[in-house]
Amino acid sequence: MADVQTHVPTRSRRRLARAVAAVTAGVALIASVGLAIANANAESDIGAAQTWDLVWSDEFNGSAGQLPSTQNWQFDLGHAYPGGPANWGTGEIAAHTNNPANVSMDGSGNLKITALRDGAGAWTSARIETVRSDFKAPAGGTLAIEGRLQLPQVSGDAALGYWPAFWALGSPFRGNYWNWPGIGEYDIMENVNGQANAHGVLHCGVAPGGPCNEFNGLGATTQCGGSCHNGFHTYRFEWDDSGASGQLRWYADGQLFHTVNESALPADTWTQMTSHAGYFVLLNLAMGGAFPDGVAGFATPTAATQPGASMLVDYVRVYTAGGSGEPTGEPTTTPGGGGGTRDAYASVEATSFDGSSASLPVSGGAIGPLGNGDWVRYDDVVFGSSSPLDFVARVASGAAGGVSGLVEVRIDSRTAAPIGSFAVANTGGWTSWRDVPGNVSAVTGTHDVYLTFTSGQSQDFVSLDQFHFRR
Template sequence: MRLRMRRRLRSGHRPRARARLLTALAVGAALTGGCSPARGGSDEVVPAAQVAEPARGARNGWRLVWSDEFQGAAHSRPDRRTWVFDRGGEPQWGNHEWQYYTDRPGNASLDGRGDLVLTARRERLRGMVCSVGPCNITSGRMTTKGRYARAYGRFEARIRVPRGQGLWPAFWMLGANSDKVRWPGNGEIDVMEVVGRQPGTVHGSVHGPGYVKQGIEKHTALAHGRSLADGFHTYRVDWMPDRIVWYLDDKPYGVARSGRLRRGQKWVFDHPHYLLLNLAVGGDWPGPPDRKTPFPARMVVDYVRVYAPA
């Protein structure tokens, strides 16, 4: 998610065009027909990713190779074969954020209707230690690190963001070589970030060497003062060896190109990245929540999908 400083309810039932889950497939099946990077890239797919049925996944020249549709019983955990949890509070996130991440179902669970819900709550749990803020907010942050990573393709999620000052939902990616190459040398791709004080604007950005504090950022806003929290929207990037293109509801709104970097900047998006979903609260960019910020606050994720060229 955006690293400005040191480093970084749904009402009623809605119809869905949802790909049916087939099974959890092993590495070889997930790689079949995958993207073939033209410049030093490679696919890295770890077992137990949930892969949608290929016959139902192809669209507009892209073939679905990995997804999580978040099917499961209400209050159950996300699939631990696919997701791992980051836990704890600052200073490890580097943005002076207020939330303390947990792996409890109260902060990250399925709703029984095909959604993942990340929930930020005003509460103080035993053992919470925070370097900033009142240390009375819990939330959820999930990643596929060590479970699934990929270089190049189409990465998208359908999400309803929460409403309120100080809330900071994000869908993003980090270089899977992070254990060997420190940020930002491993690369960061922010597919979607929304801050509560700009309820109608989505931000997409990349961070790498030479564009750390202020990444290469693109953004767009809904027309007529509408809020992204009013409904579900699809957030996406198409990642190719020489460029990354951002989309909101299938409409492109920005592009970063390897050939347009400034002196001292380096393109580090030629290797697999893993996925992250989180709901942050407070921090250098969104600012703190206020008395009107509703808690619990919920980030609802309908699906996360990854496509390769068909």
């Protein structure tokens, strides 16, 4: 699926870092307790009445064989993060690749992740995670992460070892890889060995044991009204911060099947997993490991396991409702178009523009790639009675050698003389973000701010994530 091109305003581990020793020690426990803890007291659909704003999505509408967008996703390769636990901390055995045979669009609106076995018996598959790691419930609001997926269409002995998953990990995990489970993990959907059910699980606190019963987590199962193995089903996770205390909810096809309340956890555990910058989303198809081995009662995959089955993903979407309307932990502003104002000295999300040049690309919470002649407008930016010293924009560029351009700031008209600018060329790739400052001349009061993009070359030269002024 290609990047989403329609601007939508944002106004109005699965078990990953388990230590290898703990993985092997916990197999029997997972088999007996597992993640199949049915939540018989699940409430009705609490979030249905809320008004949701789409803040990020990928619809996977690319051509057959095309890799997923590197503006939206990054590939996890091999058997581990650099410096992290072996076999992703789960005991799984497949090497993850960015080979289109393992991960690519199918040409019919889906991402296809396929597990393959070579002639020597070695397995390969794929695992991707969002570039963004700031998906978070806005203060006083709710975050929702939703995907529509089809499980690998294989069952019985042929399915032994298959472990598809759709999940989210706390952002502090990136670059550390040993702080799980305290940073939080929300397993939105897991399935093993081709079974008819799917699991929703929370991992938190400490391991082993702790308030989330690690290495098992606090989980429940669903059969999606019959069988989760039958066709596409929608899986959704909500983090609700709108009430007196927080709540986490899991849904399958709109039906609530698992709830964890903030009051059920120690205060410091809840704070540790919710007070950081946010979460990144993962999609992967593992082969073997503690969970499928524990359920089967022996090591998987086996000689009977059939290679070539795929997890299909129709879409992944992230929404917020209420609160600030933004899923980040950074200062936010009231987006334009709603009669509000923006603080010039707080972060302005690039995608919250009020006007733009035609067909402006919007993808992964950023705008771009952009080139000569593109522009965006942000209404009612309040500078106050003193002028800013400069401005800073978070940009990325994968432009070819020799291609560069200017990001310019203009006031009240996109044809007005720029009050500030900076030049940008290749930063190391379209997802290699850099905070770049630029001087600005005096401006006070409240104005519409235009960012214009100017280059002597016709090629795109920059993507923009956010910007703010400094004083």
